[in-house]
Amino acid sequence: MGPATSDEIEEAISSISDQLALITEERTNLHLEREASTDQLNRAESQIIALDELLSRYHLLDGRYASDLERLDFVAEGAHYFQELQETRCPLCDQVMAGAHEHSAEASAESVHQSARAEAGKILGHRADLAATIEAVASRMQEWDMQAAAAKANILRIEDRLSQAVIPSFTEVAARLDNLVNQRIELERASSERDQIRNLSERKRQIEIALDTKEEKETWEQLPAKALRDLCSEIETILGRLGW
Numbered sequence: 001m002g003p004a005t006s007d008e009i010e011e012a013i014s015s016i017s018d019q020l021a022l023i024t025e026e027r028t029n030l031h032l033e034r035e036a037s038t039d040q041l042n043r044a045e046s047q048i049i050a051l052d053e054l055l056s057r058y059h060l061l062d063g064r065y066a067s068d069l070e071r072l073d074f075v076a077e078g079a080h081y082f083q084e085l086q087e088t089r090c091p092l093c094d095q096v097m098a099g100a101h102e103h104s105a106e107a108s109a110e111s112v113h114q115s116a117r118a119e120a121g122k123i124l125g126h127r128a129d130l131a132a133t134i135e136a137v138a139s140r141m142q143e144w145d146m147q148a149a150a151a152k153a154n155i156l157r158i159e160d161r162l163s164q165a166v167i168p169s170f171t172e173v174a175a176r177l178d179n180l181v182n183q184r185i186e187l188e189r190a191s192s193e194r195d196q197i198r199n200l201s202e203r204k205r206q207i208e209i210a211l212d213t214k215e216e217k218e219t220w221e222q223l224p225a226k227a228l229r230d231l232c233s234e235i236e237t238i239l240g241r242l243g244w
């Protein structure tokens with residue numbers, strides 16, 4: 001098979017240029033998609049850090065609620081057992097602390113028990129609200145975890161596509177295009193050189209024709225016509241004198 005013609009090379013360059021444009025467009029789109037996924041990953045990780053810090057504070061608060069409940073339970077239990085103690089004398093008036101005694105420890109114990117139960121009820125309510133909040137925050141954190149995982153997976157997919165397919169294809173097609181462009185340049189240079197050779201040959205031919213014409217004219221016109229006639233007449237006169 002002979003060398004490619006200029007038209008064949010131009011057609012190949014056009015086809016490969018179209019391929020290169022498609023590959024370039026895919027590479028650009030993948031870069032934009034990776035940038036968007038990276039932004040999504042950074043946003044998700046920032047939210048996860050913030051929610052994790054919030055959960056830590058909520059768990060600390062829940063721990064305080066639990067500690068308060070244990071303390072109130074201890075107080076209530078102590079008041080309950082205090083009611084079961086045998087009768088004793090009041091340290092203030094030295095009277096037996098019976099039911100009607102105005103310093104009755106039993107009444108004080110009952111009041112403490114009821115106050116502890118009321119306070120425990122409030123804390124239990126707060127703790128229930130806190131548990132719901134913790135559950136909501138944990139659920140939101142799980143959603144961000146899923147978004148972060150999806151973004152990471154998409155980034156890995158894009159990088160794999162770029163490294164395994166797009167970049168090698170781009171490199172190969174670009175090299176083929178460069179080779180064809182170089183071939184076209186060589187053809188154009190060869191065509192230009194042929195044109196120069198033709199022009200020089202034509203100029204050489206014209207110069208040779210001009211030189212031949214000049215030599216011919218110089219051969220026939222070495223002597224002026226009048227001088228040549230005078231010379232002939234002089235020769236004729238001399239020959240006549242000689243009797244020739």
